[in-house]
Amino acid sequence: MSNPFVMPAPPWPSVANNADSVYGQCLRCAMTPVSLVQPDGTLYVANIFDLIGGMSSGRLNLAEALSRRLVTKRGTLIGAPNYGYDVTDLLNDDLGTAELNELGSNVEAEMKKDDRVRKAAATVTVVGNLLMISVSITDAVGPFTLTLMVSAVGVSVILGTA
Amino acid sequence: MPGLTTDQLFQPQSPDEWAATLLANAVVLNLPTTSWRDGDPEKTIFAVESFAFSYEDSVQSAVNQGNFLDFAASGTVPFYNVDGTTTIAPVSPDPSIAGQNPTSATTLLDTLANGKYNCFRIAATFAAGSEALININPTTYGPYAPGTYHVYNPTTQASYSNVFALTIPQSTEGVSVSNVTASSGLILVTTSVNHGLTTGEIVALVGVVGIPPLTLPTAWTVTVVSSTTFTLQGSVFSGAYAGGTGVVWLPTVAAFQADVIGAGSTSATPHTINGSLTSLVGVYCDNLGGFFGTNVESNASLANRCRLKLQSNAPAPPVAAYISVALNAQQLAPLLSTPMTIAQPITRVSLVVDPLSGGIILYCANANGIPSAGDVASLNAVIGAYAEGTGQSSIALACTATNVAAVLDVYLPSASNTAANVVLFQQALATYFGVAPIGGLTDPGGAYTNVIPIDAVLGACFAAAQASQVPVKQMQITLNASFGNISLSAEAVAVLSPAIATIRMHTVPS
Numbered sequence A: 001m002s003n004p005f006v007m008p009a010p011p012w013p014s015v016a017n018n019a020d021s022v023y024g025q026c027l028r029c030a031m032t033p034v035s036l037v038q039p040d041g042t043l044y045v046a047n048i049f050d051l052i053g054g055m056s057s058g059r060l061n062l063a064e065a066l067s068r069r070l071v072t073k074r075g076t077l078i079g080a081p082n083y084g085y086d087v088t089d090l091l092n093d094d095l096g097t098a099e100l101n102e103l104g105s106n107v108e109a110e111m112k113k114d115d116r117v118r119k120a121a122a123t124v125t126v127v128g129n130l131l132m133i134s135v136s137i138t139d140a141v142g143p144f145t146l147t148l149m150v151s152a153v154g155v156s157v158i159l160g161t162a
Numbered sequence B: 001m002p003g004l005t006t007d008q009l010f011q012p013q014s015p016d017e018w019a020a021t022l023l024a025n026a027v028v029l030n031l032p033t034t035s036w037r038d039g040d041p042e043k044t045i046f047a048v049e050s051f052a053f054s055y056e057d058s059v060q061s062a063v064n065q066g067n068f069l070d071f072a073a074s075g076t077v078p079f080y081n082v083d084g085t086t087t088i089a090p091v092s093p094d095p096s097i098a099g100q101n102p103t104s105a106t107t108l109l110d111t112l113a114n115g116k117y118n119c120f121r122i123a124a125t126f127a128a129g130s131e132a133l134i135n136i137n138p139t140t141y142g143p144y145a146p147g148t149y150h151v152y153n154p155t156t157q158a159s160y161s162n163v164f165a166l167t168i169p170q171s172t173e174g175v176s177v178s179n180v181t182a183s184s185g186l187i188l189v190t191t192s193v194n195h196g197l198t199t200g201e202i203v204a205l206v207g208v209v210g211i212p213p214l215t216l217p218t219a220w221t222v223t224v225v226s227s228t229t230f231t232l233q234g235s236v237f238s239g240a241y242a243g244g245t246g247v248v249w250l251p252t253v254a255a256f257q258a259d260v261i262g263a264g265s266t267s268a269t270p271h272t273i274n275g276s277l278t279s280l281v282g283v284y285c286d287n288l289g290g291f292f293g294t295n296v297e298s299n300a301s302l303a304n305r306c307r308l309k310l311q312s313n314a315p316a317p318p319v320a321a322y323i324s325v326a327l328n329a330q331q332l333a334p335l336l337s338t339p340m341t342i343a344q345p346i347t348r349v350s351l352v353v354d355p356l357s358g359g360i361i362l363y364c365a366n367a368n369g370i371p372s373a374g375d376v377a378s379l380n381a382v383i384g385a386y387a388e389g390t391g392q393s394s395i396a397l398a399c400t401a402t403n404v405a406a407v408l409d410v411y412l413p414s415a416s417n418t419a420a421n422v423v424l425f426q427q428a429l430a431t432y433f434g435v436a437p438i439g440g441l442t443d444p445g446g447a448y449t450n451v452i453p454i455d456a457v458l459g460a461c462f463a464a465a466q467a468s469q470v471p472v473k474q475m476q477i478t479l480n481a482s483f484g485n486i487s488l489s490a491e492a493v494a495v496l497s498p499a500i501a502t503i504r505m506h507t508v509p510s
Helices: A058-069 A097-112 B006-010 B015-028 B041-065 B069-074 B108-117 B299-312 B320-327 B329-335 B373-386 B419-435 B454-467
Strands: A025-037 A043-057 A119-127 A130-138 A143-151 A154-161 B076-080 B086-090 B125-135 B141-144 B150-152 B159-162 B166-168 B172-183 B186-191 B202-206 B218-226 B229-232 B247-250 B252-258 B283-287 B292-294 B346-353 B360-366 B394-398 B400-404 B406-412 B474-479 B492-496 B502-507
Touching: A025 A058, A025 B041, A043 A058, A058 A097, A058 A143, A058 A154, A097 A119, A097 A130, B006 B041, B015 B041, B041 B076, B041 B108, B069 B108, B069 B299, B108 B299, B125 B166, B125 B202, B166 B252, B202 B283, B218 B283, B299 B320, B320 B329, B320 B346, B320 B360, B320 B373, B329 B373, B346 B419, B360 B373, B373 B394, B406 B419, B406 B454, B419 B454, B419 B492, B419 B502, B454 B474
Parallel strands: B360 B394, B400 B492, B406 B502
Antiparallel strands: A025 A043, A119 A130, A130 A143, A143 A154, B076 B086, B125 B252, B125 B283, B125 B292, B141 B166, B150 B159, B159 B252, B172 B186, B172 B247, B186 B229, B202 B218, B202 B247, B218 B229, B346 B360, B406 B474
């Protein structure tokens, strides 16, 4: 299928601040699975997002987009078969140094799929039952850090400066 | 809203087209968003909606097509799946096509045919008939609940079971056979003493040696010639009787029907359902007549009857009205003021108009060939009541039969040289001859007139192989021991004889 989703040409509607030219705006949301009934009666389950009110803009918008990539199982997003790398899948795995390094590489690769990300370097550590992923990211404005703490109860995201 | 074309009514929008529409609307509405990347909520919401809207489009397309006869019968609709594939679904899944509509669920075509044309799809029937059970053991077996005593045709493997509760007492042993000879081609049995039979009674002959049709215990309806002789109806004499062999028994006769519905269980020839699946010591079985089952009517046939029905309702009914009424006769016969029945639906009709008198002659056939005299009588009553206009005269006649012996040679890899594939080709030939028109086919270009084209028969076999993915390397067929077409008279229908075609499978390297 061709991709009908192309970003409209600027000027974009309702540009709130200068940062929109870098990060854009989108709806604030939390992730939740939804299901579609297909013509053959089978269910197709995909991740979609509960809107939680307001708009997300600036670097926070980018951080949310990158976080979504890391909690979405690849192949479950409609129209984007290569989108996503679900780090929560790895929670109960026996992770050694080699596995953690591979995990870090996969996280970096997933981050770089976003065209706003120029560089990404990930460090992954295990602290007790917590998987801590720290990613140093450089975008058009400059460097910042994104830290995800993955546990059995959910994923916390901390957006920091470089 | 601008007017819609027929194409727009029938062609659903794809998810891509819907997504583009939604995106354009978002821009026009100045939605406060600038993000359309993978994973962005807006894009995902639009994508989900696009598939949902496209699905509704597809459903609506089917509904729209379902209002038009030809589209309802053979139209298709694309359904776009979220995995990027497209499923092409028929507007009306055809119950006559394997796998499309196995439960014969009501389709849009049925709704249209019933509601607008008052035509109803002809349902599949079980092959059914009378089975004689010969019990030479001094034991009573049963009772067997309906559907629990099974017999089968060893050639086709089709199985049948009792329609009603069945008890099989020991058959009454009659007189001994003293001679078996020919009488006008029939088998004439002479008994050692008075047989005490009356014409129409059913007997079984057990233990006769030297007469091939009587090698197995077989059941027959008799025509009494004298107190010590009778002929076997429908028999063909052959062989030489071995003196002193054979006894006449009086069997139990019970109604049996196929375990599987449809024409696939047809056993057209008597004395072919003679295998016992429910195996009892000393009990033999044999069918007295043909067991005929019919397949559910196809979409194309139902649509054709609807169209003819429309013509028959015209103020001055054209001759097509006769065809319509004939093809619907099975459903119309019970509605006559004196209700009648037609056992096997009339499925083939050929109409001739006498150019001098204007009288109409309607030659008719069913899926198995020549209709019974009773069915033709009922058809005449139906035509008189429903088709014949004032001042018109008509008569329905059974077609004549041209017997065709088909021998098919199939060359295929050993893995495909199976009994199931033998049955596949037998059924393909039975299906072809079951619908071949009265008078055969005539080439518009003049290449042939009133024939069964051998190439078409062979094509039907190839099509069956292709549909079942049987990797046939080569095929050849003879019809009546010839590689040529079979010529028919205008009122004749080609009938497979024997009813089960001969299939010779040859293994070749794959």
